[in-house]
Amino acid sequence: MTPLRSSSRPLPPINWRWLHTLAVIGLILRLGLALGSEQIHHPDEIFQYLEQAHRWVFGYGYIPWEYRFGLRSWLLPSWIAAPLYLCKLLHWDQPHLYIPLVKTLACLGSLSVIYSTYFVGRNLSSERSGQLASLFTCCWYELIYVAPRVTPEVVSTYFFVLALAIATRRSPHPEPKTRPKTMWLWGLLWGVSSGLVVALRLQYLPPLAVMVALVLWQQPKLIRNGGLVGMAIVLLGVGWLDAVTWGQPFSSYGQNYLFNKTYGVSSLFGIQPVYYFLESLTYASGGLWIGMLGFIKPVIDRGWLPLASAGIIVLSHSWIPHKEHRFIILAIPLLLLVMAMVLDHYGSSRLTGSSRLTSEPSPSSRQPTWDPRRIFTPLLGTGKTAIATLLVLIIGLGGIVLPPAQGVYRGFYGSPLVGQLYSLTTRQPTLDSYRILAQEPDLRGILNLAHPWFETGGYYYLHRDVPIYFAEHQSLWTGETLGDYVSHIICRTDCPPAPGFQLWQTVGDLHIWRATVSPPVSKILDLDLKNVLQEGVDDRYKPPF
Structure with a gap:
């Protein structure tokens, strides 16, 4: 050896x-x-x-x-x-x-x-x-x-x-x-x-x-x-x-x-x-x-x-x-x-x-072309x-576009339809939607009905310190106007329109809806939305810090 x-x-x-x-x-x-x-x-x-x-x-x-x-x-x-x-x-x-x-x-x-x-x-x-x-x-x-x-x-x-x-x-x-x-x-x-x-x-x-x-x-x-x-x-x-x-x-x-x-x-x-x-x-x-x-x-x-x-x-x-x-x-x-x-x-x-390749040809062997x-x-x-x-x-x-990428690098995001070739060059709408909303001046809050929090771009992609709600929070708005809490909704293209919102952007298979009226003061639910809980951990162990 x-x-x-x-x-x-x-x-x-x-x-x-x-x-x-x-x-x-x-x-x-x-x-x-x-x-x-x-x-x-x-x-x-x-x-x-x-x-x-x-x-x-x-x-x-x-x-x-x-x-x-x-x-x-x-x-x-x-x-x-x-x-x-x-x-x-x-x-x-x-x-x-x-x-x-x-x-x-x-x-x-x-x-x-x-x-x-x-x-x-x-x-x-x-x-x-x-x-x-x-x-x-x-x-x-x-x-x-x-x-x-x-x-x-x-x-x-x-x-x-x-x-x-x-x-x-x-x-x-x-x-x-x-x-x-x-x-x-x-x-x-x-x-x-x-x-x-x-x-x-x-x-x-x-x-x-x-x-x-x-x-x-x-x-x-x-x-x-x-x-x-x-x-x-x-x-x-x-x-x-x-x-x-x-x-x-x-x-x-x-x-x-x-x-x-x-x-x-x-x-x-x-x-x-x-x-x-x-x-x-x-x-x-x-x-x-x-x-x-x-x-x-x-x-x-x-x-x-x-x-x-x-x-x-x-x-x-x-x-x-x-x-x-x-x-x-x-x-x-x-x-x-x-x-x-x-x-x-x-x-x-x-x-x-x-x-x-390091050897150089002798002058007599060099060719003009x-x-x-x-x-x-x-x-x-x-x-x-x-x-x-x-x-x-x-x-x-x-491998970037051929079958070796299928299943191995598909991961959590952008799962292709049956029979659809998945490319590693594909843009994931869940990330693009957050980058678009980062530029929105009237952003007050987001209701994301398309993905759970761990399938989004997080605040690294959004870079706006606003509340982000998900499907599990929908029941908390009983009897109240959704537009009082969020200014934009992200959902699949087949989701029905929400009262008080109009279609603003389409990003891949996602729709972004925007509130037609902005309230004088935006309401915020009394929830700790940034400390995300993990089932099987937070319900069994206590953080030491």
């Missing part, structure tokens, strides 16, 4: 001129989907992180049960709060400004996986493996889809692959020429990245533990010391943050384990079979990962670490009763790395000459290998 220690044979300097171009293409793909669509895969994206950052900066928002019982660290919401606070200072605090800003920053951060997989593939296998790995992570639809989503599993994935790139790093110079300070700083960056992996997603500790053990065993002392300092900094930081926000160091991690593992609260949201992740990975990849296993033997000696990490992620999560495909998103870039090594192994033997074969043949390979490489790219890009 390939060791992690820097090789005595140093890597050649990095001069693949297409790497940054590939990152730009990746950014265009990610921003195109992020800004061209309006879609949320799971309510946690909004209410556990975006909504809490909004509540921190602007002072209002929904409070789900996890934040009443202290199950969540404020680490990720505090990062999201930074650009929101900047928007507040600059008076750009409108959803049509700060939502694209947060998405853009998230997409920029997601580019790290393109660079990291390039270096991991290059370090563990060859230049062409790194190039293929970066190409695949650039174009794979799942990584494009999650790029604008600021959730623990997604952000933790970026830090894990970055840590892997540093752990497998080989210097372009012989090791004695590497400055001690440089080695220590690389170790520090690796330690910080590794610490943040666990701080954000504790369930990623098993695969990280393997990498940490190997680094501490094989890497030079300076890198080990820098890594330990980096992990200590993160450990102290998240402990301090919990002490400030929850009153006790590491309180959120203890509460999370208590409720989800000891009390089994996570099972309230569904229990899936042990084979769920094997099934979802097969379905989401069009069977690609299953096919790869038949050709993996020649690359196990150098690709065992990403392969083992992906396997550990799937196996460790398979024993958790409540399963969602998004929990194992880290496995995707790791499997793409292994796929790159497999195609490199079988493709290099079919190429004539060097398999590297641009020949695309000189660019693409060394990367894609020839014959069956080229077809397999193109198949990965077709599934990767086509």
Whole structure:
């Protein structure tokens, strides 16, 4: 097996001129989907992180049960709060400004996986493996889809692959020429990245533990010391943050384990079979990962670490009763790395000459016309290998609109009709309706008859501190005029008109009705609408805070 220690044979300097171009293409793909669509895969994206950052900066928002019982660290919401606070200072605090800003920053951060997989593939296998790995992570639809989503599993994935790139790093110079300070700083960056992996997603500790053990065993002392300092900094930081926000160091991690593992609260949201992740990975990849296993033997000696990490992620999560495909998103870039090594192994033997794109042709061999074969043949390979490489790219890009997206990424929102193709570029009317109402000057209150609270955009999308009522509140207006409490109603297009309201906007399959008369003083029901209760939790346990 390939060791992690820097090789005595140093890597050649990095001069693949297409790497940054590939990152730009990746950014265009990610921003195109992020800004061209309006879609949320799971309510946690909004209410556990975006909504809490909004509540921190602007002072209002929904409070789900996890934040009443202290199950969540404020680490990720505090990062999201930074650009929101900047928007507040600059008076750009409108959803049509700060939502694209947060998405853009998230997409920029997601580019790290393109660079990291390039270096991991290059370090563990060859230049062409790194190039293929970066190409695949650039174009794979799942990584494009999650790029604008600021959730623990997604952000933790970026830090894990970055840590892997540093752990497998080989210097372009012989090791004695590497400055001690440089080695220590690389170790520090690796330690910080590794610490943040666990701080954000504790369930990623098993695969990280393997990498940490190997680094501490094989890497030079300076890198080990820098890594330990980096992990200590993160450990102290998240402990301090919990002490400030929850009153006790590491309180959120203890509460999370208590409720989800000891009390089994996570099972309230569904229990899936042990084979769920094997099934979802097969379905989401069009069977690609299953096919790869038949050709993996020649690359196990150098690709065992990403392969083992992906396997550990799937196996460790398979024993958790409540399963969602998004929990194992880290496995995707790791499997793409292994796929790159497999195609490199079988493709290099079919190429004539060097398999590297870094070599420049001699002056006598240069041709006056641009020949695309000189660019693409060394990367894609020839014959069956080229077809397999193109198949990965077709599934990767086509997954945005092709059947792999069905069922796996449909989530809670925008469920398609029977026989209707669901695209990951679809705009969800429930989110668009809130963004439209955010611009309405006469907004006094909303009655949402189309969706429950967890299928909306929350106050992060609305950004108006007005009461939002739902279908369960309708009976409270007995004998009173609805227009005294709300100015707008959101309902399906087949709902009957309400007295005193007229149709104002149609957004997809939703109608927005507006009150024809505004009362001098708007009434508000005496309800705590922002502390939303969770059945099976609030009726059994008492918040400790």
